[in-house]
Amino acid sequence: MIEFEHVSKSYGKSPILRDLSFTVPDGRFLVLIGPSGCGKTTTLKMINRLIEPDSGRVLINGDDAAKMDPVELRRHIGYVIQQIGLFPNMTVAQNITVVPRLMKTGHAECERIARELLEMVNLPYDQYAEKYPNELSGGQQQRIGVLRALAASPPVVLMDEPFGALDPMTREALQDEVKKLQKKLHKTIVFVTHDMGEALRLADNILFMEGGRIVQMAPPEEMLEHPASDLVRSFLGRQTAQEDAPILAGEFMKTNAYRVSMDRGVLECAALMARSGVDTLLVTDEDDKYLGVVTIKSIRLYGRNLSSIVPLITKDPHTVRVDEDARESMDYLLNSNDNYVVVLNPDDTIAGIITKNSMAHVVASALWGEAAES
Numbered sequence: 613m614i615e616f617e618h619v620s621k622s623y624g625k626s627p628i629l630r631d632l633s634f635t636v637p638d639g640r641f642l643v644l645i646g647p648s649g650c651g652k653t654t655t656l657k658m659i660n661r662l663i664e665p666d667s668g669r670v671l672i673n674g675d676d677a678a679k680m681d682p683v684e685l686r687r688h689i690g691y692v693i694q695q696i697g698l699f700p701n702m703t704v705a706q707n708i709t710v711v712p713r714l715m716k717t718g719h720a721e722c723e724r725i726a727r728e729l730l731e732m733v734n735l736p737y738d739q740y741a742e743k744y745p746n747e748l749s750g751g752q753q754q755r756i757g758v759l760r761a762l763a764a765s766p767p768v769v770l771m772d773e774p775f776g777a778l779d780p781m782t783r784e785a786l787q788d789e790v791k792k793l794q795k796k797l798h799k800t801i802v803f804v805t806h807d808m809g810e811a812l813r814l815a816d817n818i819l820f821m822e823g824g825r826i827v828q829m830a831p832p833e834e835m836l837e838h839p840a841s842d843l844v845r846s847f848l849g850r851q852t853a854q855e856d857a858p859i860l861a862g863e864f865m866k867t868n869a870y871r872v873s874m875d876r877g878v879l880e881c882a883a884l885m886a887r888s889g890v891d892t893l894l895v896t897d898e899d900d901k902y903l904g905v906v907t908i909k910s911i912r913l914y915g916r917n918l919s920s921i922v923p924l925i926t927k928d929p930h931t932v933r934v935d936e937d938a939r940e941s942m943d944y945l946l947n948s949n950d951n952y953v954v955v956l957n958p959d960d961t962i963a964g965i966i967t968k969n970s971m972a973h974v975v976a977s978a979l980w981g982e983a984a985e986s
């Protein structure tokens with residue numbers, strides 16, 4: 613069990629932590645979250661005495677950390693940071709077993725530890741044990757860093773934004789693995805992040821800090837239901853906003869719409885329509901910006917004696933921007949007789965068109981996984 617009792621810390625005249633009190637029971641996962649500079653890292657580093665409190669106490673299993681030998685203390689506390697710093701001249705297996713080897717654990721036992729841990733994160737021992745860090749991806753290196761922190765079998769593991777530098781997919785995979793390892797090995801984990809999604813996924817308890825104070829400490833569901841302040845709510849809100857991603861016009865369009873430059877001749881356009889089996893062409897100016905459309909109908913009606921298509925260009929089709937809500941295009945197509953809307957980039961160049969067909973195909977593939985091409 614980790615206990616903070618009225619812990620305060622200042623640098624010069626700036627208070628950094630103000631009267632912090634909280635408890636992490638054994639085997640629980642606590643996530644520290646809050647805006648940058650609120651004191652998360654400082655709090656974490658007090659647990660392994662990389663930073664000492666000015667006043668108050670940090671107790672580990674009831675004993676004052678300040679009275680323990682720091683080296684001895686850190687042997688029982690794993691530590692994972694973003695710049696994981698694997699030893700480049702050691703193999704994966706050697707990296708994982710650094711601490712056990714320092715503690716003179718036998719060769720066979722070290723191999724057993726490395727094998728067991730690697731298998732737990734789906735990196736087969738026979739394939740990975742002898743590799744060097746520079747042969748691994750960033751996500752794999754970070755996995756090895758986590759395993760290294762676990763290899764000495766510490767009851768407590770501290771993690772300071774360990775996955776901050778990874779892409780979202782790898783990060784989620786590692787979050788799952790850490791959560792599984794923690795449950796399986798019954799570790800007490802204190803984990804720092806500024807990503808509420810990560811906090812909600814991992815935590816038994818979330819401790820939200822602002823300006824060196826605790827704003828709220830609660831399990832994820834409770835924080836979601838009763839955020840203690842507007843700042844907490846905004847952290848949670850950003851999270852819901854991320855999960856409820858906007859539906860953008862750009863995601864529903866076809867980009868292969870037929871287009872011509874305004875200096876093309878009428879006959880040439882008619883021939884292109886005939887060849888490609890379309891009744892409309894999108895027209896652009898000399899800067900590639902969208903001007904309007906010419907249709908086979910207007911060519912038939914007025915175009916025979918013209919050489920240039922310019923007099924035939926109309927702005928009839930409905931236009932939307934790539935970053936506009938696709939639901940409006942959907943409404944428009946369902947409620948008008950038009951067969952398509954034109955999608956424009958911010959600089960007025962053509963991004964594509966949305967047709968009833970292209971919309972239906974995207975919806976179908978999202979719902980049923982059909983990757984039908986129109």
Ligand SMILES: Nc1ncnc2c1ncn2[C@@H]1O[C@H](COP(=O)(O)OP(=O)(O)O)[C@@H](O)[C@H]1O
Pocket residue numbers: 623628646647648649650651652653654655
């Ligand atoms: N050695 C230091 N000297 C002075 N100020 C520091 C020092 N370390 C951290 N701080 C300040 O303490 C505050 C909290 O830092 P930190 O715990 O790293 O925040 P967080 O991890 O939440 O982003 C910040 O305002 C930071 O600038």
Ligand SMILES: [Mg+2]
Pocket residue numbers: 652653654804
């Ligand atoms: Mg920090």
